[in-house]
Structure formats: C-alpha cells, structure tokens
Amino acid sequence: MSISIIKGIKSIQFSLKGGLILMFLGALMGFHWVELTLLDNNDDAPQIKKQVLKEFELQEDILELKEHTETEYDVFGKIVELVEYGQAKNGKSKLKYQTIYKYDASSNKIGTLKYNQDGNLVWSESLTLGEDNQVLRIDYASYEPTHQHSYTLYEYDEHGNKVSTKTYNDKDEQTAEKKRLYNHNGELEIASNWSYVLDGDKLIKKSVSTKHEYDHSGRLVRSEKEIVQARERTKEINKFENGFMRECIVYKNGKLVDHFKHKGRDTSTVYREYKIEPPIPEQDPFMEYDDALRDPFQNIEHEAISTITFKKDELGNIIKKVFREYGKVTYVIYYDYDSFQNLSKKREIDKVTGDTKHELYTYDEFQNILRKETYSNEELIHKKMLTYHYYNR
DSSP states (O other): EEEETHHHHHHEEEETTTTTTEEEETTTTEEEEEEEEEOOOOSOOEEEEEEEHHHHEEEEEEEEEEEEOOOOOOOOTTTEEEEEEOOOOOOOOOEEEEEEEEOOOTSSSEEEEEEETTTTTEEEEEEOOTTOOOOOEEEEESSSOOOEEEEEEEEETTOOEEEEOOOEEEOEEEEEEEEEOOOOTEEEEEEEEEEEEEEEEEEEEEEEEEEEOOTTOOOEEEEEEEEEEEEEEEEEEEEEEEEEEEEEEEEEEEEEEEEEEEEOOOOOSOEEEOOOOOOOOOOOOOOOOOSSSSOOOTTTTEEEEEEEEEOOOSSEEEEEEEETTTTEEEEEEEEEOTTTTEEEEEEEEETTTEEEEEEEEEEEETTEEEEEEEETTTTTEEEEEEEEEETTT
C-alpha cells in the first residue's frame, strides 16, 4: 500500500488491522504520523488492581528517574487512586501527590481529592449528577497558595446533548460560557463561547461564535465563524460542495481581507476524472472515492513530494515502512512481532544522516507491556518499566 502527498494537499488515512491504528497526516514538504498499538481484548486476563510505572531518561550519561506513578483500579477497571513520586537527592523516589477518585454505587465519578506529600488537600472537585447520571454541576477548589473556589453548571436538551456550560468564580461572577444548539438530526447548528483572556497585563473578553448549515444528506454546505476580542472582529465564511470547500471569505473589522474561490469542476462525461483542486491553506479537503480500491490520485497530474510504502506480513501486521522524498528513500522503519502479535521490536534508520533508533518491548503473560527500551545509535536513552498486581491472582 502506498500513500502520496500532493503539493498543497493534506490527506488523512486510517487503517485498522490486527489491533493497530495508523494515522498519517500529510502536509506540504513534511509529514507527521502517530501510531497507537491497541492490544486485543483478552477475556481470560484478570482485571488489573495496581499498576506501577517507572520511566527513566538519559541525562548526562546517566539514566535518571523522570516519572514514577502507582495507579490503583477497582474491579470495574476505574481508577481509584493515583500516587505520584518525584526524585529525592539520593536518587530514590519521594511522594509528591496522592489523588483519590470517588464514585457512587453505580460507578459514576462524583469527586476527586488531591493531597501533597504532607497529606494536605491541595485540589478537589465535586460532581453533582442528575437522575439520568448527567453531570449538572462541578465544584472546583484549590488550596495552594490560597483557597480558591469555582464551579460550572451544565444543561442538556431532550436528546442528552450538552447545550449550556457556565463557569463562575468564588464571588458567583460568571467567567465563561459555552452554548450549543442542535437540529432535529442531532447536527450542531450554532456554537458560541466566551471567556476572559489575558492581553498583556489586562483581562479582556473573547467570544467565538459558529453557525453551520447542512444539506438534506447531512453534509456541511456553509459555516460562519466570528471572533471578537477587544476592538478586533474577525469573520470567516466557508462554503462547501459535496463535502469539499469551494469558497472562503474573511473579513476583519468589516473589511474584506481575503477571498478564495475554487474553479469550477470539470463535469465532462467523456471519461471519468477524479480531480482535487488546490485547497485553501490549512484546510483539510475531503477526497472522493468511487470504491475502496481506487487510487484517488491516479487520474490527477501531480508531483509526489513524499510517499510512504507499507509492507505487511501474512497476518496483516505492518513489518516495514519506507519514506521517500521525490522518489529517494530517506527513512525506513522495520517492525517485529512476538507469537501473540505484540510489537516486540521497532527499528528506524535515517538514510540521510545514518542515525538509527530502535525500541524493544516485553510483555507479561496477559500481554500487558512490562518494559520499553529506546536506543539511539545503540545507546540506551529511555526506559519505561511497568509492574502489575491483578485481582484474584
């Protein structure tokens, strides 16, 4: 499988196979990708009761402890306690914070309490629920350096959509608000927010409002966004056709400052074309496919700036990715898996600089990760270690 980035076009591809989700975001003259490995559900695995995490990072040729947490769960898998440790001068862990999570008899979260190393309460939240377990109010309190209190009120429509969020300080003065209006199809029609933001040393009000219009198929055909901050007012109008942005108009303080409109699309019936015209910068155009197998770029004249080629094993696991810039290989990544299809090793080679990086993974008998080690040019630079305590074990 291969993905090409067309000059001036961003693309998004999702692939779900064997517990691996790959998200690729292409951008002009560069790319960024995020990869998440999700373990398949193991019905025979016991519920985790406690997880201990220690994370080390190379600092001046020494692996120093950067994070140490201990997390406890109830039998339903909800977090009930999080203990955070820092590093003492002797290199050992010392208590920083202890956070307690509270639930009602139906396992709905109703509060959080956070304590410092001296056992003093430094922050808390308390949730008030309605008859249908919707959050109606959250009270926040901080106690360092001085006691401060704020609260937020929530309202919902008859379909359960959150339509109003209002935040107040300890003097019952409103400091922020969010409103949402949905149509009968559950589509967001109007969204408005306002809050106070810092402008230098002054606190000013900033408001953002958005309106959406849809066609009979639920596709967005028009959106209008207005931002007001101090004396500056910006308005942006976007028009869409078949899910694709066709026009953008921007006003600042009532004056037209930008206007972009796509050329008309070729509707010739002599042969089928799949055209994608240059989008407005920073916009994500929708690509139209007639079926899952067709390459949307095959009938488009383009210059491939960057390509990524994938190779999979017989189980569908990605075992190799090759990155190319203008046809030249610049980066290669190899993946190895254990007998349970867990990622066991990841090797990266920069073909331009010659630098290498690899990661090693180990798991326990229930396929929960125990250790992750990261090496740069064969030098250990990062290590993550986890241990687990299970219920009924």
